[in-house]
Amino acid sequence: MSEDDARRRDAEDPGHRALFLVPPAQGGRYQECAYFAGNSLGLQPRAAKEALLGDLDDWATLAVEGHVEARRPWTAYHSLLTGPAARLVGALPEETVVMNTLTVNLHLLMVSFYRPRGERTRILVEESAFPSDSYAVRSQARYHGLDPDVEVIRTADPLGHLAAEGDKVALVLLGGVNYLTGEVLDIPGITRAGHAAGAKVGWDLAHAAGNIPLELHEWGPDFAAWCSYKYLNSGPGALGGVFVHQRHLDDPSIQRFEGWWSTEPETRFLMEPIATPPKSADAWQISNPPIFAMSPIRVSLELFDSIGMPALRARSLRLTAYLEGLLGEHTVVTPREPERRGCQLSLRVPDADGLSRRLSRKHGVIADSRNPDILRLAPTPLYSTYHDCWRAAEALRAEL
Ligand SMILES: Cc1ncc(COP(=O)(O)O)c(C=O)c1O
Known part of the structure; x- marks a missing residue:
């Protein structure tokens, strides 16, 4: 499956990435990282900072009155x-x-x-x-x-x-x-x-x-x-x-x-x-x-x-199945039946910690590892893309 194919799928099934701040890639040829660690720490919604600043403002202007007077x-x-x-x-x-x-x-x-x-x-x-x-x-x-x-x-x-x-x-x-x-x-x-x-x-x-x-x-x-x-x-x-x-x-x-x-x-x-x-x-x-x-x-x-779990689950099933297809030759320890898994796919790999570091530094792909041999990839339906999945598969091919 080609990069063009991944891009085409993203155009057809775009998700909500624009609502999030995606960190820059530390390596590789793309500006943003391909983020698969939402099962560990999710990305920051763009609206979070303004919401937090609004509540901080209430503290600044109202102090103790904020208990009842804050917006x-x-x-x-x-x-x-x-x-x-x-x-x-x-x-x-x-x-x-x-x-x-x-x-x-x-x-x-x-x-x-x-x-x-x-x-x-x-x-x-x-x-x-x-x-x-x-x-x-x-x-x-x-x-x-x-x-x-x-x-x-x-x-x-x-x-x-x-x-x-x-x-x-x-x-x-x-x-x-x-x-x-x-x-x-x-x-x-x-x-x-x-x-x-x-x-x-x-x-x-x-x-x-x-x-x-x-x-x-x-x-x-x-x-x-x-x-x-x-x-x-x-x-x-x-x-x-x-x-x-x-x-x-x-x-x-x-x-x-x-x-x-x-x-x-x-x-x-x-x-x-x-x-x-x-x-x-x-x-x-x-x-x-x-x-x-x-x-x-x-x-x-x-x-x-506003988006609703049914829509998110439907996109999650599509994204995870796509990633699974790309990972054909790897050992996936996550159940193969879609109803027996969420979005995470866990792979058995040699030196999971080292691999996870190389994926990030050389390819801008953020996965996470559980010692000694599990690499976890979680394409989350809110902000992950098909192109992220394609990047992860390419990076794994290069590193393994
Ligand atoms: C399954 C599970 N249980 C418990 C925890 C611990 O959470 P906390 O540090 O918020 O207590 C975690 C943290 O990642 C977790 O994944």
Whole structure:
């Protein structure tokens, strides 16, 4: 397939690259880099800076009055993110809140949903769980006075483990899209199996949010959490999102770590320890949220809202299939069936770190590597192009 063919496809199926700032290439013959690391850190939407400067201006001109007088009053700013975040993951607005960062949120959700009792003490995670999730679940087991080497079960077959020893599982916590292989797990099926076994089920959707369509309310997990710096393009360390299923929102017995933002706004300043948690995921908030961290998320979620996940998924399927076709001779460890993957393709290569460096320095192709032998390429439907895919394939041909 030729460069002309890639250009022709871009003309027919242009995506939304113009809305983003694409970094210059460090090497090769093209001005802009071919960016495939949106599964790690998404590109900056052009509108982010203005949004952030606008919020900074409110601070300059209003100072403390900004809590109520800002053009987007700070006391309610987080609620501007709730609707679009909920639509993105197929949740009800009351099931959704944007707050903190991902691992912090997983901990707060495990406070509520990992309640080991009697024989039911185990946490099931995937074989190749993301390191932060491993640390989180192991420390949760220790926090309950349990031995993480016994209680944390890493498995490549969660359904098999649930069928065999589900009565010992307190919590199933898996990545909806595996960070290493790009495989999409059967979120509704595993959720059903976890519940049938009597366990709670939560999902780490870091690699799923903004990548694949999600229907969290319908699929029914107890909770989910995701970050906004990957496919959601909201900047390094951006705040994450949280989903708590509706059936838990009005449960007075649920355990939570609380602060003044866990309670209804009217009771926030009562000087007695009276907590009236809202019947929404807002009850999982603790502190007053960082306004300037929310400006880029607002811009980014508006983009997802206006374009819509169905259109993005459709373009993602076309782009990823095109890249897969170009990578014919390489070993792709990502599932071949489009419905079992998002946009990421993971390749098994020799010296992944060195290759990733050469791709960037010599060809302006930004991929990322997971030692020792995985190279990850994520053509994201918002800003990646067919020409980017063609460049990646050419660069790999030259380097391997
Ligand atoms: C699957 C997954 N889980 C957890 C994390 C950790 O996220 P954070 O640093 O926001 O807690 C990441 C970060 O890339 C991730 O990919």
